Amino acid sequence: MTNYDYIVIGAGSAGCVVANRLTEDSDTTVLLLEAGNPDTKSEIHIPAQCLSLLGSEVDWAYFSQSEPYLNNRKIFCPRGKVLGGSSSINIMIYLRGNAHDYDHWQSLGNPGWSYLDVLPYFKKSEHFSRGASEFHGVDGELSVTDLIAPAVVSQHFVDAAVELGYDHNPDPNGMQQSGAGLYQLTIKDGKRHSAAAAFLLPVFQRPNLTVTTGALVTRLLFEGTRTIGVEYLQKDMLHQVRVNSEVILSAGAFDSPKLLMLSGIGDAEHLQTLGIPVVADLPGVGQNLQDHPVVSVAHEATQDLDTASSSSVAEAGLFLQTPGNLDAAPDLQFLFGPVVLAPPGYAHSGLGFTSFVCLTHPQNIGRLCGIRLALVKWALTQWQWSILSCGYMGLRDCELLMLPSCPRSPREIRTHPPS
Numbered sequence: 001m002t003n004y005d006y007i008v009i010g011a012g013s014a015g016c017v018v019a020n021r022l023t024e025d026s027d028t029t030v031l032l033l034e035a036g037n038p039d040t041k042s043e044i045h046i047p048a049q050c051l052s053l054l055g056s057e058v059d060w061a062y063f064s065q066s067e068p069y070l071n072n073r074k075i076f077c078p079r080g081k082v083l084g085g086s087s088s089i090n091i092m093i094y095l096r097g098n099a100h101d102y103d104h105w106q107s108l109g110n111p112g113w114s115y116l117d118v119l120p121y122f123k124k125s126e127h128f129s130r131g132a133s134e135f136h137g138v139d140g141e142l143s144v145t146d147l148i149a150p151a152v153v154s155q156h157f158v159d160a161a162v163e164l165g166y167d168h169n170p171d172p173n174g175m176q177q178s179g180a181g182l183y184q185l186t187i188k189d190g191k192r193h194s195a196a197a198a199f200l201l202p203v204f205q206r207p208n209l210t211v212t213t214g215a216l217v218t219r220l221l222f223e224g225t226r227t228i229g230v231e232y233l234q235k236d237m238l239h240q241v242r243v244n245s246e247v248i249l250s251a252g253a254f255d256s257p258k259l260l261m262l263s264g265i266g267d268a269e270h271l272q273t274l275g276i277p278v279v280a281d282l283p284g285v286g287q288n289l290q291d292h293p294v295v296s297v298a299h300e301a302t303q304d305l306d307t308a309s310s311s312s313v314a315e316a317g318l319f320l321q322t323p324g325n326l327d328a329a330p331d332l333q334f335l336f337g338p339v340v341l342a343p344p345g346y347a348h349s350g351l352g353f354t355s356f357v358c359l360t361h362p363q364n365i366g367r368l369c370g371i372r373l374a375l376v377k378w379a380l381t382q383w384q385w386s387i388l389s390c391g392y393m394g395l396r397d398c399e400l401l402m403l404p405s406c407p408r409s410p411r412e413i414r415t416h417p418p419s
């Protein structure tokens with residue numbers, strides 16, 4: 001069996017960075033295993049075509065279970081299945097998250113997670129087109145740029161929000177997140193700058209880095225409760241590799257807990273009902289998955305607008321607090337883009353624009369945050385597992401009601417005439 005010092009599972013946003021940093025030491029050997037294929041699909045690299053990737057072969061294209069609070073609809077949950085992972089199919093907005101959220105995570109007992117702790121790493125990884133500052137870096141691998149040619153309607157969105165009393169915020173990754181402004185994007189020379197393009201491609205030739213694509217990791221291997229390697233499936237063949245030091249599980253928010261459960265780490269009772277031998281009884285595995293629901297409202301333009309997008313589907317945005325929110329962090333995010341994003345089956349023609357409303361702090365009924373990953377099928381052989389079913393527990397009514405009850409609703413901003 002081949003040995004590596006580290007095995008990294010999943011070449012997504014996290015896995016590409018980890019593989020890059022670990023192989024800086026030429027004495028350290030790293031195997032990076034990715035279920036998807038290399039990122040050769042041309043649409044990956046053309047920012048304006050990012051929506052065409054959803055549901056394609058580079059998307060795991062998960063669906064939730066029927067959502068009782070959403071009229072039992074199954075909600076589409078895209079996830080990248082390709083080198084670069086979701087960073088190869090996402091809409092490229094560069095947003096770090098709110099500083100208060102990091103501080104909150106630290107206060108829950110996670111030393112090293114305060115915003116002041118993580119800020120140096122954001123700066124280290126970034127090449128910001130506006131130059132270095134207290135909040136930005138220029139020496140990093142990831143290109144972060146302003147929009148080169150924002151659509152006129154995107155600027156109108158920002159102007160209208162400001163006229164309605166919101167702060168103009170030219171940098172949501174800077175001193176404060178609240179306010180309206182044009183977004184920064186992870187684009188380089190007009191092309192998507194995914195984690196693979198930024199962190200993997202430049203170090204691909206390192207002799208101590210092995211990148212294996214089309215390799216679906218099926219389980220972790222153990223001696224007792226110690227991980228000693230992984231098993232993966234490639235071209236219908238099962239392989240096993242051993243690790244000297246650590247296995248890094250970076251397969252994403254859905255697949256990391258799934259893989260733990262398939263390996264026998266999870267709620268013992270649940271695993272036993274699935275016939276999975278228990279290695280460690282950890283009931284928290286698969287729980288507390290928080291996703292931010294987005295509602296979009298599309299408009300066809302009634303006048304000749306310059307809505308051609310050369311960048312992404314969302315060019316502008318606004319962070320704000322709903323009335324009664326006493327937290328330091330905004331709980332709503334609006335996004336605005338110069339494309340008509342209509343659901344399948346809704347005919348539309350011509351140009352237009354779409355606004356999106358997004359909850360930044362979703363809460364779920366009866367649980368702290370709640371999504372439970374449930375394995376609904378355990379097939380005959382260990383590697384033939386197939387179905388991951390992620391069941392959203394349902395969003396609290398008030399969360400969805402909160403959206404239209406917001407005093408400065410997206411509709412008000414959209415209908416506010418530019419001066």
Ligand SMILES: Cc1cc2nc3c(=O)[nH]c(=O)nc-3n(C[C@H](O)[C@H](O)[C@H](O)COP(=O)(O)OP(=O)(O)OC[C@H]3O[C@@H](n4cnc5c(N)ncnc54)[C@H](O)[C@@H]3O)c2cc1C
Nearest residue numbers: 010012013014035081085086090091092093217251252255
């Ligand atoms: C449509 C969409 C739009 C988004 N837009 C934005 C945005 O504009 N800005 C932003 O900041 N964030 C955005 N996000 C979120 C962001 O892309 C993700 O949070 C981030 O990429 C997650 O990184 P990750 O490393 O945890 O997982 P991923 O990047 O998803 O990587 C996980 C990798 O593991 C691989 N994998 C999974 N299971 C296995 C297995 N068993 N064996 C081997 N490999 C496996 C997957 O194929 C994948 O490549 C968006 C996400 C999506 C889906």
